[in-house]
Amino acid sequence: MKKSKRIQAIVFLGVAILAALFIVVGNKLCSFTSMEVEDMVFYTADVVSVGEASIETYSMEDGSSIVENKQIPFNATFTSGPNKKAIFNGIQEINSMFAAQPREVEAGQKIIVSYELGADVSDNRWIYIEHNRSNHLIMLFLVFLCLIILIGRSKGFGMILSLCYIAGAIFLVYIPSILKGINVYLSTIIICAYIILVSLIIMNGANRKTLCAILGNVGGVLVAGLLAILMNHLLNITGFIDEEYIFLTLMDSGAAINLRAVIWGSIVIGSLGAIMDVAMSIASAMNELAEHMERKSFSRLLKSGMNIGIDSIGTMTSTLILAYIGGSLAMVLLLIAYNKNLLYLFNLEMIVVEVIQAIIGSMGILFAVPVTALISAYIYNKEPSA
Numbered sequence: 001m002k003k004s005k006r007i008q009a010i011v012f013l014g015v016a017i018l019a020a021l022f023i024v025v026g027n028k029l030c031s032f033t034s035m036e037v038e039d040m041v042f043y044t045a046d047v048v049s050v051g052e053a054s055i056e057t058y059s060m061e062d063g064s065s066i067v068e069n070k071q072i073p074f075n076a077t078f079t080s081g082p083n084k085k086a087i088f089n090g091i092q093e094i095n096s097m098f099a100a101q102p103r104e105v106e107a108g109q110k111i112i113v114s115y116e117l118g119a120d121v122s123d124n125r126w127i128y129i130e131h132n133r134s135n136h137l138i139m140l141f142l143v144f145l146c147l148i149i150l151i152g153r154s155k156g157f158g159m160i161l162s163l164c165y166i167a168g169a170i171f172l173v174y175i176p177s178i179l180k181g182i183n184v185y186l187s188t189i190i191i192c193a194y195i196i197l198v199s200l201i202i203m204n205g206a207n208r209k210t211l212c213a214i215l216g217n218v219g220g221v222l223v224a225g226l227l228a229i230l231m232n233h234l235l236n237i238t239g240f241i242d243e244e245y246i247f248l249t250l251m252d253s254g255a256a257i258n259l260r261a262v263i264w265g266s267i268v269i270g271s272l273g274a275i276m277d278v279a280m281s282i283a284s285a286m287n288e289l290a291e292h293m294e295r296k297s298f299s300r301l302l303k304s305g306m307n308i309g310i311d312s313i314g315t316m317t318s319t320l321i322l323a324y325i326g327g328s329l330a331m332v333l334l335l336i337a338y339n340k341n342l343l344y345l346f347n348l349e350m351i352v353v354e355v356i357q358a359i360i361g362s363m364g365i366l367f368a369v370p371v372t373a374l375i376s377a378y379i380y381n382k383e384p385s386a
Helices: 002-029 134-152 154-180 184-204 208-234 243-250 259-292 298-327 329-338 349-381
Strands: 042-050 054-059 066-078 087-095 110-116 125-131
Touching (some): 134 154, 184 208, 259 298
Parallel strands (some): 087 125
């Protein structure tokens, strides 16, 4: 028993080190030139007082509308940067020409400011950029981590470590690789393999249960990936779904981005989490059954695994579909409000992509169930070697 625990600890440590090296090396290999606006430095500040707003109005060149520009002066104290704790004067501008209007600053609020260079030195000024929401986000995240440790107990640390590795792989390797122009299909496959192996081994250790879940995941994700490629071709997906995808083609990054491949990657990455959940649930439940089943056989284990998987299919499919609907609810509301023609709506590329994301992800779950059940039944029916 002690030897087994020692081996598990060595495997855990080895995987953790290799996973970290993958992120560090991958980030260096996939580094790209950022298009961040130069000479734009942001600082946090606390609003001390707010002055009386001034309003200017002017007409558009064609005289079609009147634009209102409100300027709100405020005094604030820097809470970051070289001038920390220093008091300064700033301006918040609210222009009616823009649809998205920020909240007006109030005394006691935390904001983000930047220094704007005017045509003349006397025109230089500190301007309001956005409300500072990071503190509350950090608090929410810390509560989330505490709940993971409180409920997950010994596995809570592994869950947190796995989340860190997944986030690191996505934001430090996968996204930079796309922006650098590396083949999206290849980078998606590598990241999916990384997430499956690292997260499952760290959270559950290197054992038969983890092996079954990994193989079940591979089966489900493979089906989802192949179906996504097929449907991209059959539905004549161009990749020009909305403004965000169009902006990707306009970036002066020196690398051409394959929009169809990006859509394929979003489908596969989006379905991976749900497939992992189902595969792990089946493998874990069948492991418990195998340990307590008196007359163990392949057929009985397979039947039990399929029954467990069928119960998971409904909830996980609903979860996946609801997640996609929730993520694009505003877009759906606008489209239905302004055009109720179903023939038109269900042939719009942005709607089609949302639909195939939900359906292909659900089909990945459907295929992950029999694959995981078959593999688990075969492996658990064999007596583990001493």
